[in-house]
Amino acid sequence: MKIAIIGTGNVGGALATKWAHTGHEINLGVRNKEQFKGKALLSNPNTNLLGILEAVEASEVILLATPAMHAIEVAKSLGNTENKIVIDSMNIIMGKGPEGFSTTSDAVLAHTGSKHIVKCFNTTGFNNMMNTEYGNQKLDLFVAGDSEKGKSVAIQLANDAGFENCFDIGGNDKFGMMEQFAWFWINLALFQGQGRDIGFKLLKR
Numbered sequence: 001m002k003i004a005i006i007g008t009g010n011v012g013g014a015l016a017t018k019w020a021h022t023g024h025e026i027n028l029g030v031r032n033k034e035q036f037k038g039k040a041l042l043s044n045p046n047t048n049l050l051g052i053l054e055a056v057e058a059s060e061v062i063l064l065a066t067p068a069m070h071a072i073e074v075a076k077s078l079g080n081t082e083n084k085i086v087i088d089s090m091n092i093i094m095g096k097g098p099e100g101f102s103t104t105s106d107a108v109l110a111h112t113g114s115k116h117i118v119k120c121f122n123t124t125g126f127n128n129m130m131n132t133e134y135g136n137q138k139l140d141l142f143v144a145g146d147s148e149k150g151k152s153v154a155i156q157l158a159n160d161a162g163f164e165n166c167f168d169i170g171g172n173d174k175f176g177m178m179e180q181f182a183w184f185w186i187n188l189a190l191f192q193g194q195g196r197d198i199g200f201k202l203l204k205r
Contacts, residue, residue, distance in 0.1 A: 001019075001024050001025070001060055001061055001153070001157075002024070002025045002027065002058060002059040002060050002061070003016075003019055003024050003025065003026055003027065003059055003060070003061045003062075003063060003157075004027045004028075004029045004050075004052075004055040004056050004058070004059035004061070004062045004063065005026060005027070005028050005029065005055075005063050005065065006029045006052060006055070006056075006062060006063065006064050006065065006066060006074060006078070007063075007064060007065030007066035007074075008028055008030065008036055008037045008038035008041060008065075009037045009038065009065065009066075010126035011065040011089055011121065011126045011129065012038070012063060012065035012066075012089075013037070013038040013040075013041055013126075014126045014127075014129040014130045015063060015065070015089075015121060015129055015157075015161060016028065016038070016041050016044065016047065017041065017044055017130075018129065018130075018160065018161040018162060019157065019160060019161065020041075020044040020045050020046045020047050021044065021045065022160045022161075023046065024046065024157075024160070025046050025048070025059075026041075026044065026046055026047045026048065027048050027050050027054075027055035027058050027059050028041060028042075028047065028048065028049050028050065028055065029050055029051065029052040029053075029054070029055030029056060029062075030049065030050075030051070030052065031051070031052065033049055033051070052077050052078065052079075053077075053078075053079040056078045056079050056080070056081065056084070057079065057080070059084070060084060060085065061084070061085045061086075061087065061153055061157070062078065062081065062084055062085065062086045062087065063087045063089060063121070064086060064087065064088050064089060064090060064104075064108065065089045065090065065121075066090065067090070067093075067096070068090045068091055068092045068093060068096060068097040068098065068104045069096045069097060069098065070098075071088075071090060071097065071098040071101070071104040071107040071108055072098045072099070072101075072107050072111050074108075075107065075108045075110075075111035075112050076111050078112060080113060081112045081113050081114040082113045082114060083114070083116070084114050084116065085114070085116040085118070085147070085149065085150045085153050085154075086108060086112060086114050086116060086117045086118070086150070087118055087119075087120050087121065087150070087153075087154055087157070088104055088105045088108050088117060088118070088119050088120075088122070089119075089120065089121035089122045090104040090105075090122065091104065091122050091179050091182045091183070091186075092104060092179060093186075102176060103119075103175040103176050103178075103179050104179075105117055105118075105119045105144075105145070105172070105175040105178075106172075106175060109172070115146075115147060116145075116147040116149055116150040117145055117147065117150065117172075118143055118144065118145030118147055118150035118151050118154050119143065119144045119145060119174075119175050119178045119179075120141060120142070120143040120144075120154040120157075120158065120166065121141065121154075121158070121161075122178060122179065122182050123141065123142055123178060123181045123182045123185060123200070124139065124141070124185055124199050124200065125185070125189065125196045127196050127197065128196075128197075128199045129161060131162075132161070132162035132163050132164070132199075133162070134199060134201075137164070137201060138162060138163060138164035139163055139164065139199040139200060139201060140163060140164055140165045140166065140167060140200060140201050140202050141158045141163045141165070141166040141167070142166065142167050142168075142169050142178065142181065143155060143158070143166055143167070143168055143169070144168075144169050144170055144171065144172070144174035144175055144177070144178050145171060145172055145175075146171040146172045151168055154166065155168070164201075165202065167202060185198070185199075185200070
């Protein structure tokens with residue numbers, strides 16, 4: 001797949017690296033090609049450096065991995081997203097999010113032409129995206145959104161990033177639940193002292 005990465009920090013960088021090494025074409029979409037986070041990502045295979053509009057135009061899938069307070073601004077900067085899949089990995093942290101919206105995904109949906117908006121890659125830390133293995137098991141992920149096409153692609157990309165499973169938890173009405181689940185991980189990892197090397201696994205009998 002051709003994937004635009006908008007936000008080349010910890011999360012965007014971890015996923016760009018994983019996907020590049022599994023054969024996907026990565027288009028890093030940045031505002032300033034001279035100054036941006038993650039310059040080391042250019043040493044990955046299958047990786048291009050483009051402006052945001054160029055990266056979106058050249059890609060089938062767009063990953064949004066910027067701070068939540070910029071969600072509206074970033075969504076507006078994408079240009080024509082019709083029929084493109086947009087994966088939102090952002091979370092509203094400490095109340096810092098897009099004005100007038102309770103989730104970043106709702107803000108993105110309201111400010112892009114794509115109906116294929118899904119929420120995924122937001123419920124764990126970037127360290128777990130870099131290494132999904134815990135002993136002989138791999139972590140699981142979760143995805144939400146009305147777009148079946150979008151969820152199917154997100155699930156495939158989760159598997160390509162090394163996650164064991166990516167479970168569909170429902171439609172757009174579950175965007176808030178996804179962000180609350182992210183807060184559950186953040187609370188345990190950072191505020192309750194468990195550390196970042198923890199993750200979620202769905203077990204079945």
